[in-house]
Amino acid sequence: MKNLLYSIIVALVFIACTEKEPLSTTNLKTGFESIIPLPLEISEGEGLFPLSSNTYIKVGESIESNSNELLSNTLEKQFSFSLQTKKKRNSSTIVLDVISDESLGDEGYLIEINEKELKITANKDAGLFYGIQSLLQMLELQNIDTNVEQINIPAVVVKDMPRFQHRGSMLDVSRHFFSIDDVKDYIDWLARYKMNVLHLHLADDQGWRIEIKSWPKLTEIGGSLEVGGTPGGFFSQSDFKEIVNYATERHIMIIPEIDMPGHTNAALASYPELNCDGKAPELYTGTQVGFSTLCINKEITYQFIDDVVKEIAAISPSPYIHIGGDEAHVTSVSDYKKFIVKVESIVEQHGKTMVGWNDIAKTNINSKSVAQYWHPFPNEINMGEIDNPVIMSPAKRAYLDMKYDESTELGLQWASLIEVDHAYNWNPEDYLPELDPTQILGIEAPLWSETVTNQDEVEYLVFPRLPGYSEIGWTKQDNRNWENYRERLALQKTYFDNESINYYPSPLVSW
Ligand code: TNX
Secondary structure: OOHHHHHHHHHHHHHHHHHHOOEOOOOOOOHHHHHHOOOOEEEEEEEEEEEOEEEHHHHHHHHOOOHHHHHHHHHHHHHHOEEEEOOOOEEEEEEEEEHHHHHHHOOOOEEEEEEEEEEEOOOHHHHHHHHHHHHHHHHHOOOOOOOOOOEEEEEEEEEOOOOOOEEEEEEOOOOOOOHHHHHHHHHHHHHHHHEEEEEEEEEEEOOOOEOOOOHHHHHOOOOOOOOHOOOOEEEEEHHHHHHHHHHHHOEEEEEEEEEEEOOOHHHHHOOHHHHHHHHHOOOOOOOOOOOOOOOOOHHHHHHHHHHHHHHHHHHOOOOOOEEEEEOOOOHHHHHHHHHHHHHHHHHHHHHEEEEEEEHHHOOOOOOOOOEEOOOOOOOOOOOOOOOOOOEEEEEEEHOOOOOOOOOOOOOOOOOOOOOOOOOOOOOOOOOOOOOOOOHHHEEEEEOOOOOOOOOOHHHHHOOOHHHHHHHHHHHHHHHHHHHHHHHHHHHHHHHHHHOOOOOOOOOOOOO
């Protein structure tokens, strides 16, 4: 009798120990109302979808990207199970498919979760990618034990699509140079937050950072240094293609910028013939702006620009080439006007659309060229005088190189101090009342690199402001408010910590 009792107890303890309690994900409602950028519509359903190694993933035939691998690999990395590619008895199913649903546009997606199926569909591959990003971020924010064997995801329908088509950031690799791996990290950050443009500022006074085969001294000489006099660097054309491919896989467009006619000291130091007096200046490693100009009235200047644009157009799939055009303080107004119109026609001859900083609005540009608004310098530019498409990057709100507060060591403060709430609380459609909202393509947050020398410093200025810019670009204005955003931003700490991101712990957020 004693033995029997003993055996029963042993058996019960054994059963209790081996039975795996499926952990529920969360006490949040669906989890999707916690992600950044906030989705358009979320409706709760009933029941739970069991995600485990018994889940089978079914991929639609018309999918072109490797989104399914992204999903399976990330889940495998994060948890202890992998998804099945063959259906088993009792399997739950994840379905990924591209369907014809124009209401989702080019970037929207639908997530439908019930007890049997977790389905992500989109009209295009980009939408599918964003749907997967939403699911992965939702799971990550739950801080689920990595050893859990089953995750129960509450039933829900999420319908989501972006407010603006252009959601980007700019990285200045001229003032300080950053490696391919650093740029790839930057691309990963953008992808996580459903941003789709990385504008690379590839040439300025302090450095020329892209190989031009027909003008090799641009990088040999012009790429050799950076701000502070430390060694610079440059991307070979094959490096650039590697970056473009990495970005394309993540549905991000790289917009290359060669700033001209000002901000050109690196080119002028490399080739004396580009100077009006035929003399090459010294390389420049300071941080002043507005002192250099290409020689506007020399034929060779346009030969040079034609070669540069031709080589870049050949390795850049983006429809845009950015020609800078800002702060040409030592170019006369009439020369500037002549110059921009000539450069625009060169860009168009190579099959691209010109983008320039808002200074180009003073010239007679074609209606499809794009103006990037940064500041009403110089001469109080009135953007209302042009009907062109506009990218909004107001320095007072969107400059990632502005300090957070007086005590921030990195960054500048000429435009404003930009705390996290100040970065978030503005509307691209009413920032410049003179613009027609239909002109606004979207937003870009530029990181100028005068004061940032390495990736740790980049992270400090980018985070935690970048998620806010992503939400401004993606989420409907009426669905955004700071109090709710600030709670969601605090949850991003999980990601920052997982990726060892050196973020600024703003006192406005309860981390
Ligand atoms: C202005 S924004 C510039 C850049 C500087 C930046 C620093 C713009 C078009 N020109 O050359 O790096 O300020 O904040």
